[in-house]
Amino acid sequence: MWEVECEALPGLEELLEGEVRRVPGAGRGLRFDFAGPVAALLRLRIAQSVYLVVPVASARPTGLLGEQQLRRLEGAVALVRTLHRRDSIRSFRLGAAGYHSSTFRRLASELSRRTGLAFDPDDGDLLLRVRRSRDGWEALLRISPRPLSTRSWRVRNMAGALNATIAAAMVELTEPLESDRFANLGCGSATLLIERLLRAPAGQALGYDRDPAALEAARANIAAAGLEGHVQLVRADLERLPREAASVEALVADLPYGNLVGSHAANTRLYPAILREAARLAVRGARFAGTHATVEVEVRGVGALTVHAPPDTRIALGAAVVVCVPSPACTVVPDPPS
Ligand SMILES: C[S@@+](CC[C@H](N)C(=O)[O-])C[C@H]1O[C@@H](n2cnc3c(N)ncnc32)[C@H](O)[C@@H]1O
Secondary structure (H helix, E strand, C coil): CEEEEEECCCCCHHHHHHHHHCCCCCCCCCEEEECCCHHHHHHCCCCCEEEEEEEECCCCHHHHHCHHHHHHHHHHHHHHHHCCCHHHCCEEEEECCCCCCHHHHHHHHHHHHHHCCEECCCCCCEEEEEEEECCEEEEEEECCCCCCCCCCCCCCCCCCCCCHHHHHHHHHHCCCCCCCEEEEECCCCCHHHHHHHHHCCCCEEEEEECCHHHHHHHHHHHHHCCCCCCCEEEECCCCCCCCCCCCEEEEEEECCCCCCCCCHHHHHHHHHHHHHHHHHHEEEEEEEEEECCHHHHHHHCCCCCCCCCCHHHEEEECCEEEEECCCCCEEEEECCCC
8 A cells, every 4th residue: 555646737737636536546636545456557648746644753864864754765676676677767866855865865875776777866767756745754656757747748848838637627628529529629739639538538639720830730649649530630820720510529739828829919819719619510509618828827826726606707609609718728618508
């Protein structure tokens, strides 16, 4: 049994909790005791990182040097190594304030001796964080050499590409169904399309973008994800999409923020135009999740990704109603009966 801590970007916690609840054997919340196979936690798509926790009920970090704690840490390292290719983990590093102290130097050398891994303070493959806890201290070993948000399918990056855990969270907001015809307006390098199809099959997956370089990156990433033939990429202007009305059940749009892509001035005209097109494509009751300009600020700041829209922020748009708040979440819901 391991104590596990899952980490999400600010604002995504609730959606990650929902994803964690679907893992057999996982508890509630983002910190829980877990008796199931830890490999299952590597498949969490909304988690930024997942850690095995070794608590130490001691007022000083020297408590980590006790035999029992060192054995537990050794066990955690051995377990994490079984989850990855043998040659992908050769070293570890410490993430701790004051890791040059004699206690942390001793911890590093003990762990190195017991596990055979080199201590590489800058580029170590495994990350061991040490921090104060309510009851004393705790060590947290990340279960993957890179954060889980780093996706192996991303072989082509693009300026303005979406963090994959945000994409996975947006996909959750669309409540994916296998029958969905799913459209990504402004698909860029295909982060949302790939995260959608890796979550569940779809009736159809459509990606629209006007930029040939973005579509080229999308093609490469889709192929790397093993999803060739499952996505239709279409070069098109989001204000005039070559698609009949009322023909998609789920839509996502990671709208240009106006910094790396587009401009703030252009957005004031572009956003309503794109949302109107989204509403035209949507069947009644379609689900829509979007990010927009304020997201960057909120994700980087202390604020959060607010995902629930207050009911008084509805903007009527033809066949559907777009619920839209200054947050990345927008939901298209059916018109109230007239
Ligand atoms: C923020 S980026 C999307 C990034 C994408 N989510 C990813 O992870 O790579 C916005 C995309 O919208 C596209 N775009 C902006 N305005 C457009 C328009 N009027 N018609 C079509 N595409 C547009 C841009 O080319 C860009 O690829």
